[in-house]
Amino acid sequence: MIPVNDRVSLDEGELEFEFIRSSGPGGQNVNKVSTAVRLRFPVATSPSLPEDVRRRLIRLAGKKVGADGTLMILAQEARSQEANRKAAVDRLVEMVAKACERPKPRRPTKPTLGSKVRRLESKRRQSETKARRRSPGSPED
Incomplete structure (x- = not known):
């Protein structure tokens, strides 16, 4: 179990990790080692989340949640699988x-x-300023 707070903790069995090749720097290993991590978490079907938290998480994640209700997080900052895995879980x-x-x-407030x-x-001053700019013979609105 991964503790989030005193009310919610995530089951590690629900997390699905996929290791893919990372873009960016990596030296000689860049084209050989799959260090980037794609984390999938089923937000819509997770028993770990209360209903109110689930709704807020889907709204908060936006495009990161697919049509099937799965949240996808990509971590590729580090050069090691383990560091990227930890970064994805932390996020x-x-x-x-x-x-x-x-x-x-x-709470609605009144002025x-x-x-x-x-x-x-302020409106009265603005009106007076504009009235002074008008020529004396112009028709009033």
């Missing part, structure tokens, strides 16, 4: 932890009396 844990945070509900007065005063 997954970070995303799930962020999805566990309940969004703060928005203060002072802000209303300032807005009306």
Whole structure:
């Protein structure tokens, strides 16, 4: 089990790793060794996630979640398989932890009396400025 927080932990058996050739620098090994890691996690069917966390994680991950509900994370920064594997798992844990945070509900507010007065005063000054620019014989709107 991979702990995310006190409420959620991920089952390691649900994680699927695929090792592929990495792009970028790698020296002599770049075309021979598959060091990049593609991590797949079934968000839609995972029993490890509560329903509210699942919905937020799908929304948070965006395009990284496929039509089948599988989250895909690609890690290819390091030159070793193990370091990339750890980086992919760390990113997954970070995303799930962020999805566990309940969004703060928005409370509608009303403008203060002072802000209303300032807005009306500004409008009045702007109107007077424009009125002074008009020629005396022009028709009023």
